[in-house]
Amino acid sequence: MQPQLPETHAALGYYYYYGHRDYDHALQEFRIAQRRLPNDSEIAEAIGLVERRKGIWEDSIANLNRATQLDPLNARFLGILSDTYDGLRRYADEKRVIARERALVGEATDVRLDAAIVTMKETGSTAELRQVLNGIDPKDDSDSTGYTRWIVNMMERKFDQAVTDAQRAQLxxxxxxxxxxxxxxxxxxxxxxxxxxxxxxxxxxxxxxxxxxxxxxxxxxxxxxxxxxxxxxxxxxxxxxxxxxxxxxxxxxxxxxxxxxxxxxxxxxxxxxxxxxxxxxxxxxxxxxxxxxxxxxxxxxxxxxxxxxxxxxxxxxxxx
The missing domain is CATH 1.25.40 (Serine Threonine Protein Phosphatase 5, Tetratricopeptide repeat)
Structure with a gap:
């Protein structure tokens, strides 16, 4: 192991981030790595994620945007950026990123759900979200889809259906x-x-x-x-x-x-x-x-x- 390599510092950053939730040390290691690898999209994303945890919002957005610019075909980067805009309640920005995701991956289930959730938050209507969910078999639900289905049932006061769908899910x-x-x-x-x-x-x-x-x-x-x-x-x-x-x-x-x-x-x-x-x-x-x-x-x-x-x-x- 060569401790001065930027890849070593990046590995340490992930160790602190995922292994210990030590965001201060993680950010320190990722920044050392970025000085040597300024155009590495993964490191830009990692810094943005750490800054997000620390509540450094504008810097986080800047680094997550930079990650998408360095690797514009990376759907994960776009998903994290849209999720960050969602947490900041910047729904117009979130919709623009979701449109980029759609252009990249098409009508993937997660992207359609994200778009419908933004509509629900903006309008207070679950209609679009319900339409997307109706096209997905509950037996195929992921964690996020299954929980979203339950939430929508609850919001629509379909309590018996909420129980039925939760019990039918494979998870x-x-x-x-x-x-x-x-x-x-x-x-x-x-x-x-x-x-x-x-x-x-x-x-x-x-x-x-x-x-x-x-x-x-x-x-x-x-x-x-x-x-x-x-x-x-x-x-x-x-x-x-x-x-x-x-x-x-x-x-x-x-x-x-x-x-x-x-x-x-x-x-x-x-x-x-x-x-x-x-x-x-x-x-x-x-x-x-x-x-x-x-x-x-x-x-x-x-x-x-x-x-x-x-x-x-x-x-x-x-x-x-």
Whole structure:
């Protein structure tokens, strides 16, 4: 191994980024590598990703754009750039990048879903998103597609369909950005939102049993821990729900990870809402609706998990 090679510094950057979530050291190593390889698209992308985690938004956008310029045929680069614009709520920019993706890969499922999600966020309508999902067999759902299908069913108040599609999916869990959801947890949440708490309880219990050992091992990170907190909330285990939810947020604060943290905080707001702690839920929502990667106004308007908050003036202010 030759420690001064730029490739060695790039490898160390990935080690710190993926292995330890040590974004300061990762950025340091990637910048050393970039000085020797200024036209390397992978290094430009890596720097943009680290800067995104650190909340250095304009620099992140600049480096991710540079990666697409250095390698204009790389669809992954375009996907990351569009996702970043989405987190920044820059939907016009996001749509332009998605158009470039379409020109490159055609009508791929993920690209069509991304375009429809932007429309939903801009207009508050799920019609285009529903049309795309109707053309995909639930048995073929990826993590993101399956979770999107569940979300749309919930937004359209099709709670029984949300349960059916989750149960038909081949995946035992769906890894969303906000949490890792076992199928049983999604079913429980659907029945909970429907108001059928008796039907929800067995699913929450199955989800709890499935998640507790993995959370105890500490190998899955805060996204599974926050999902366990949601299951506890559904079971009425208030202290356990708040404990696990708070631990999840403390594991990934905004100052450490500006991308993941708002999403996990949003899941804790869901926990507080389920527990009837409306003021605490609103405190969190007010915090994350003004930062990148927090919930959009359309999401707050459509998602039934916030129904208990809808008549509160503080919540109504967030959706205007």
């Amino acid at each position: 035992p869990k769906f890894e969303a950005a906000s949490a890792i959801y076992p199928r049983e947890l999604l079913c429980g949440l659907a029945y909970w939102s429907k108001g059928d708490r008796a039907a929800a309880l067995p699913f929450f219990e199955k989800a709890r049993v499935a998640m507790e050992p993995a959370v105890a091992k500490g190998t899955e990170g805060p996204r599974l821990r926050i999902a366990l907190a949601i299951a506890y909330a559904g079971l009425g285990q208030k202290d356990d729900a708040i404990h696990q939810g708070t631990l999840a947020v403390d594991e990934r604060p905004i100052r450490v990870d500006a991308v993941a943290a708002p999403l996990i905080i949003g899941s804790l707001a869901r926990v507080y809402t389920m527990l009837g702690e409306k003021e605490k839920a609103l405190d969190l929502l007010e915090k994350i609706t003004v930062v990148p990667f927090g919930p959009s106004r359309s999401y707050l308007k459509l998602d039934p998990c916030w129904d208990e908050l809808r008549n509160d003036p503080r919540f109504q202010q967030l959706t205007q």
